[in-house]
Amino acid sequence: MNHQQPELKKELKIRHITMISLGGIIGAGLFVGSGPLINTAGPGSILSYALAGLLVILVMRMLGEMSTAHPSSGSFSTYAREAIGPWAGYTIGWLYWFFWVIAIAVEAIAGATIIQYWFPSLPSWSVSLMLTFLLTLTNIFSVKSFGEFEYWLSMIKVVSIVLFLILGGAIIFGFIPGIESPGTSNLLHRGGFLPSGISSVFIGVALVMFSFMGSEIVATAAGETSHPEKAMRVATNTVIYRILTFYLGSILIIVTILPWDSTSLMKSPFVSVLELLNIPAAAQIMNFLLLTAVLSCLNSGIYTSSRMLFSMAKNGDAPRMFLKVNKKGIPMNAILGCTVIAYISIGFNYVSPDKVFLFLVNASGGVALLVYLVIAFSQLRMRRKYEKENPGALKIRMWLFPYLTYATIITITCIFIAMTFIDSLRLQFFLTLLLTILIVGSFFVLKKNKSSELLSTNKEKNAS
Known part of the structure; x- marks a missing residue:
């Protein structure tokens, strides 16, 4: 009898991983979501993005340390299982899977709105169903086709942001004829750098953290490349420059060029800057970029949720039917299972948008913080294990261990608790907490049932 575990094919190339890591943090949250935050916190929103970015950099460093020592398609779910216990791997795996399955539905609906x-x-x-179907085909064909598709979508996003930074810089330094440089007037002369006080900066951190969700996908993808150590080293070592360039660079350009209290920020700060340059069809260009970001997230969502489901099935935390891998090394059942749940979620948006679908979206709201928290706790324990058993495996090391790890844990915990004091995030906090409690409870119920079944089986064997 063949007991060999099904394996995924390692067809992703370093260029795929590099571009996935570059484009992974560029989403609709940057193109559109940055406007309301700037409108609330003013130029101080730069600090919100900087603090949130610093946390993501630290978390990615921890994940890079574990991923190079032990590459796995289950990523942090596998590490949580080993470091904290089976219940932790089970819980964070299902929470993360839930987040991305709902994200598939949300992005498909957003894509349909843009196409309309x-x-x-x-x-x-x-249109929502068609977009999900088409990107499911991309994932089913081969992991290489996923990587290639994501490569070009990320390339479009990266080139767009770079062009935006160049054009914005040209405005600030007065290189555009007919457009006067704003200097520091929008940064300092409209109520100061912190017009809404320092508290708005810390509130902004809680809001911004969700924009960075997706940075960790590269750790999952690294498990399907023949050079996981090199892939993670590239992704981990460049995360600082990615956040500094794409996020902080873009936000700095926007708050310098546009008045922070301008109502135009609420539609899209990027459109407002393009309109300032008198670029024809600015809204059309932005819609195209938004569609690119949405398709990229949809593509990644199908990939990531299916790999997490496959990994959990491998660990006995999900039905074994999701372990099936075809000749191309694709976990077919896992991909189809995730897609079916996404279809059902899309259906809820049209049948019960204000109740069921809203509940699903809000329940996934705080998952990002819990994922980052579990990564930090896992690294805290795994680092000591690696140093004792195989110190040579640590090709990437967390800085100032364990002090920065402890600081990250404390900060993320504070942000999670702070959600209860922010009106727009309070419901997400409680629903995510409720979902987490239900998943933890289901683990112990299933464990008890398995123990009872095993005991009954042993009794029957002994009796016979």
């Missing part, structure tokens, strides 16, 4: 801008007669629900 050009084709208003198309039914939104059919």
